[in-house]
Amino acid sequence: MSDSSKLPTIRPDLDENINVTQAHSVTPTNAAARENTHQGYTRESLSIAVFVLCSFIMIVAGGVIGKAQGTLFGYKQTVRPDYVRGKAPGVKDDSALPPxxxxxxxxxxxxxxxxxxxxxxxxxxxxxxxxxxxxxxxxxxxxxxxxxxxxxxxxxxxxxxxxxxxxxxxxxxxxxxxxxxxxxxxxxxxxxxxxxxxxxxxxxxxxxxxxxxxxxxxxxxxxxxxxxxxxxxxxxxxxxxxxxxxxxxxxxxxxxxx
Ligand code: HEC
Known part of the structure; x- marks a missing residue:
């Protein structure tokens, strides 16, 4: 309530007799200029269709490569089947807690x-x-x-x-x-x-x-x-x-x- 008393008494923006656009020297041209920051930059951004196509190709390719077990991403290449850790030398059985x-x-x-x-x-x-x-x-x-x-x-x-x-x-x-x-x-x-x-x-x-x-x-x-x-x-x-x-x-x- 008391805040309004601190505001300047002259408020040009609220004065109906003032042309605000003029008062702030906003012309249609410089307004547009502010909107389009990449003026002169003519290349278009990536279209959604290209993006979807690329995703599709990657999914299919991933499936094909991943299925080729033993080649590119096959675990079998690095881990032998039925691999178990051998016993340390001199240890009889270390699987149970001591009685x-x-x-x-x-x-x-x-x-x-x-x-x-x-x-x-x-x-x-x-x-x-x-x-x-x-x-x-x-x-x-x-x-x-x-x-x-x-x-x-x-x-x-x-x-x-x-x-x-x-x-x-x-x-x-x-x-x-x-x-x-x-x-x-x-x-x-x-x-x-x-x-x-x-x-x-x-x-x-x-x-x-x-x-x-x-x-x-x-x-x-x-x-x-x-x-x-x-x-x-x-x-x-x-x-x-x-x-x-x-x-x-x-x-x-x-x-x-x-
Ligand atoms: C809520 C409290 C409470 C808990 C829990 C409790 N006690 Fe007691 N206990 C007592 C009280 C009080 C007495 C003495 C009763 C009296 O004077 O009438 C007592 C007495 C005893 C006595 C008799 C000792 C003597 O020399 O006469 C034994 C033994 C005992 N408690 C064992 C246990 C054990 C073991 C547990 C856990 C499983 C246990 N109490 C849990 C309160 C408790």
Whole structure:
């Protein structure tokens, strides 16, 4: 609004009595001259018909040349059929990862499960926070009979805990949802051999399956376990034990055959 007051008061272009063309000395001739910058340049630009024709020729020619395998663009010329890289001298078989002791392999897998499932409450050092979440380091229920530990994980826990203390958070929610027997085996093996815990044993997939079956058979499956209920689980999970030094394939976890 106030801008219009800054404009010059005399606006010849808006004055109907002025011939604008004259005022700007625009004549039809110099206007045309500005439009046609290539005055005197008489060659015509490439016609669309020539352009289309050239494209067509190139496409057809490309097809013909490309089809002539083994001559101009044929891959067969540079890569021999069924070519495979030879083995390095002295190497027997470098196709598989080296086998690993089962204890180390399970601990490695269990660590990521712990990060996903337990870290948030029991902390990355397993020590909890002392007020709301108990420490898993040195816990009697972690390091003791494996069946008792498994039932805490799968069903959650209503305190008191192994030390008799009830923690501020009150109840640990069940962590078994979506966990396979193998996951549980990895996780339990990790917790029992980390944060200073050193049971040195492997919870096998077979044992973990027994833990899942036990949890599924509870009469009150949605309730967390209590110290009272855990008394019935003061034993190791059934199933054959495994030598923690057994070498396994680090991908399939099957005993290594070599
Ligand atoms: C949402 C928080 C939360 C998560 C997640 C959680 N816990 Fe807990 N956990 C607790 C609380 C709280 C207690 C103590 C319960 C109480 O005092 O009533 C507890 C207790 C325990 C105990 C008993 C320790 C003792 O010595 O008595 C074990 C063992 C345990 N948790 C293992 C785990 C494992 C393993 C995971 C991961 C699979 C896990 N918890 C995930 C909150 C959690």
């Amino acid at each position: 690993k002791p089962i204890l180390a392999a399970y601990i490695k897998k269990g660590q990521s499960l712990y990060s996903a499932k337990c870290n948030g409450c029991h902390m990355s050092d397993g020590k909890g926070d002392g007020a709301n979440y108990p420490s898993l380091a040195g816990s009697a229920w972690v390091n003791g009979p494996s069946q008792r530990f498994s039932q805490v994980i799968l069903n959650g826990l209503q305190g008191p805990t192994s030390t008799g203390k009830v923690y501020g958070a009150g109840v640990m929610p069940a962590q078994g949802g979506g966990m396979t027997a193998q996951d549980l085996a990895f996780l339990m093996t990790f917790v029992r051999n980390s944060f200073g815990n050193a049971t040195g044993d492997v919870v096998t997939t077979e044992q973990a399956q027994a833990a899942l079956d036990t949890a599924a058979a509870r009469s009150n499956p949605s309730a967390p376990v209590t110290a009272e209920e855990l008394k019935a689980h003061e034993k190791d999970l059934p199933g054959e034990k495994m030598d923690p030094a057994t070498l396994v394939d680090p991908i399939t976890f099957k005993p290594a055959t070599k």
